[in-house]
Amino acid sequence: MKKLLFGILALGFMSACNSDNVSNQSEDATNKSESSSNVTGKRFCPSEEIRKQALQNNPELRQRYADLEANTEKFMNDLKLGKVLADGTVEIPVVVNVLYKTAAQNVSDARIAEQIAVLNADYGGSNSDVSKIPTEFQSVKAGDVKVRFKLSNTVRKATTKTSWTDNDAMKKASTGGIDATNPTNYFNIWVVGSMPTSQGEILGYATFPESAGLWNDGVVIAAPYFGKTGATSPFNLGRTATHEVGHYLNLRHIWGDANCGNDLVADTPTQTTSSSGKPTYPQYNTCSGTSRSIMFMNYMDYVDDAAMFMFSAGQKSRMQAVVASSGSRAGLRVY
Structure with a gap:
């Protein structure tokens, strides 16, 4: 069982989100995915890398992170013991900011x-x-996470920028972007033209719940990977947003951004690194001397859109903890 790690100690296990490029000798030969012919080659999401840097530079944010994980563990333990009931379905108001x-x-x-x-x-x-x-x-699938999304407003702004990087410039009017709409009470999504980097093209990235209410809180997605109609294959089924919203609601990458890392969820099998392309079930990894099949079809892995289609029950509980009335994102709740 993977146990929850508190506070900043967990940061020691974080590494860059593109760790799928690292060769791993403990990985079974069967854990290989079909190659995909596409612009980016592989899904690339630097959310954890950005988070790590932000936490290192901001003591207040580190305290928020520690409080977030302590509250999440308490909620999940109380849920198991029947001391608390998960709230009903939470509808989150969404503002989409389009820079084009x-x-x-x-x-x-x-x-x-x-x-x-x-x-x-x-x-x-x-x-x-x-x-x-x-x-x-099947026994650990989340089913209904009890979170829904409702579009509240769309803000559009023409720009001369050909591309954006992951420095949050798109989130500030003073740097050519669009200021967030009340991030305490609205979930902001920024859609931008492209986000190329030396490590690969970024499909999207997100802030985590310790950033709730801050000026830069929300999700950024490159336009070619937003929605379905006209989106770029194999990331053309809208799952980049599903993945990034998972981060926004406190989910880590399923491989824990490290070799056999910890995603803080007990019912997702530990895996050596990220998956990519369209793997054929089952795929096997060996971690801690035990070979087992991995949940590559989880939304928090790096596979193509068509190959991801589930959250686990443990991930559901983590998300419910942050949208509950006592959670970091309680301000998003529509009463």
Whole structure:
């Protein structure tokens, strides 16, 4: 069983989100994915890397992080003991901020509605590919996470920028972006043209719940990977947003961003590193001398959109902890 690590001690186990590029000798030869022909090659999300740097530089944020994890563990333990009941379905109001230079980057209202629908299906457990969950993982599937999303407003702004980096410039009007709409009470998504880096093209990144209410709180997604219609294959089913919202609701990458790392969830099998492409079930990893099949189809792995289609029950509990009335993101609740 993976045990929850408190406070900043967990930071020692964090590494860059592109750790899938690291060769791992303990990985079984069977844990290989089909290669994908696409612009980015692999999914790339630097959320954990950005978080690590922010926590190192900000003592107040580190305290928020420690409080967040302590509250999450208490909520999950109380839930198991029946001392607390998970609240009903929480509807989160969403503001989509679109920064565009070309017509293609100015994603349509229909495409925004399409992305919201994908989020509601994936977090509601009603996604059309939920039937693909292997029998082995049926007993730990999340089903309905009890979180829904409702579009409140769309803000559009033309820009001369051809690309953006992960320095949050798109989140400030003073640097050519769009200021967040009341991030305590609204979930802000920024859609930008592209986010190229020397490590690869960023599909999206997110802040975690310790950033709740701060000016930069929310999710950023590159326009080619937002929604479905017109999006770039194999990341064209809206699952980049599903993945990034997972971070926003306190989920880590399933491999814990380290060799056989800890994602702080007990029912997700430990795996050596990220998966990519479209793996064929089962895939096996060896961690701590034990070989077992991995949950590569989890939304928090790095596989193609068509290959990810589930959260686990443990991940559901972590997300419910942050949207509960006592959680870090309680301000998002619509009463």
